[in-house]
Amino acid sequence: MQETDTHVAIHVEDLVVGFGRHIVIDHLSLDVRRGEILGLVGASGGGKSVLMRTVIGLIERQSGKIEVMGSDIGLTPGRRTRDAAAKWGVLFQQGALFSSLTALQNVEFPLRENATLSDELMTEIANAKLEMVGLAPEDGVKFPSELSGGMTKRVALARALALDPAIVFLDEPTSGLDPIAAGDFDTLIKTLQKTLGLTVFMVTHDLASLNTVCDRVAALADGKIVTIGPMSELLRSEHPWVKAYFHGKRSLMLQPKAI
Numbered sequence: 001m002q003e004t005d006t007h008v009a010i011h012v013e014d015l016v017v018g019f020g021r022h023i024v025i026d027h028l029s030l031d032v033r034r035g036e037i038l039g040l041v042g043a044s045g046g047g048k049s050v051l052m053r054t055v056i057g058l059i060e061r062q063s064g065k066i067e068v069m070g071s072d073i074g075l076t077p078g079r080r081t082r083d084a085a086a087k088w089g090v091l092f093q094q095g096a097l098f099s100s101l102t103a104l105q106n107v108e109f110p111l112r113e114n115a116t117l118s119d120e121l122m123t124e125i126a127n128a129k130l131e132m133v134g135l136a137p138e139d140g141v142k143f144p145s146e147l148s149g150g151m152t153k154r155v156a157l158a159r160a161l162a163l164d165p166a167i168v169f170l171d172e173p174t175s176g177l178d179p180i181a182a183g184d185f186d187t188l189i190k191t192l193q194k195t196l197g198l199t200v201f202m203v204t205h206d207l208a209s210l211n212t213v214c215d216r217v218a219a220l221a222d223g224k225i226v227t228i229g230p231m232s233e234l235l236r237s238e239h240p241w242v243k244a245y246f247h248g249k250r251s252l253m254l255q256p257k258a259i
């Protein structure tokens, strides 16, 4: 069933993406609701990052429609307008911070690129974003090489939030973190969703994240979304890949919702 436009943050319809003759996304349709945390799962190499990168305009699609907050995202990648850039923020795998810039300068970067603000105001906003993700002002002067994995993810999240986006895209946000740091990061994402009304599109393999923070989970297999719904629904899915994913040995990690 198609949702009404006002409730949809991201609308993907009949999307096809491939590299040469290798089709990765094959007539995929998906609606992400405004204000929800949607988790995307799928096999390694199954196309989760390709889907995310196509939605944000970094990869060219062969066909299909993509709308973000009601605006059509054109076919040509790399031509994001100032308006489009402000609609979303992205946390890439490994954080992707600029190594020659301090944490604070990394957060200021999108402000410099997309807004005409005084240096003082930019610093003030960037410090507020660092505080929002639980970092102290003294962390702002550190370079990426001086940050722990968890701090790197937080700085990357602060940078993703710099332009007050409506949507954040998170590519495996808890990968490489110990379970406590991963749990803290999950709580932070849930808190930001609630307080800022953010829509979160999260690619993850982290079963604990899926179970504790995601409102709905979408499973990508054979280039399509084969099941979408709350975790309870995914656990009942009869799709062979979804069954294998959620009822394998690792499913022991699944606990009742804690947040």
Ligand SMILES: Nc1ncnc2c1ncn2[C@@H]1O[C@H](COP(=O)(O)OP(=O)(O)OP(=O)(O)O)[C@@H](O)[C@H]1O
Pocket (backbone or CB within 6 Å): 019, 024, 042, 043, 044, 045, 046, 047, 048, 049, 050, 051
């Ligand atoms: N720029 C590219 N050029 C050619 N092939 C690509 C490119 N980017 C991705 N692919 C291919 O697309 C497929 C899907 O890759 P993708 O990175 O989306 O997988 P994934 O589901 O995110 O995997 P993982 O969970 O391991 O990160 C893979 O076969 C990959 O080799």
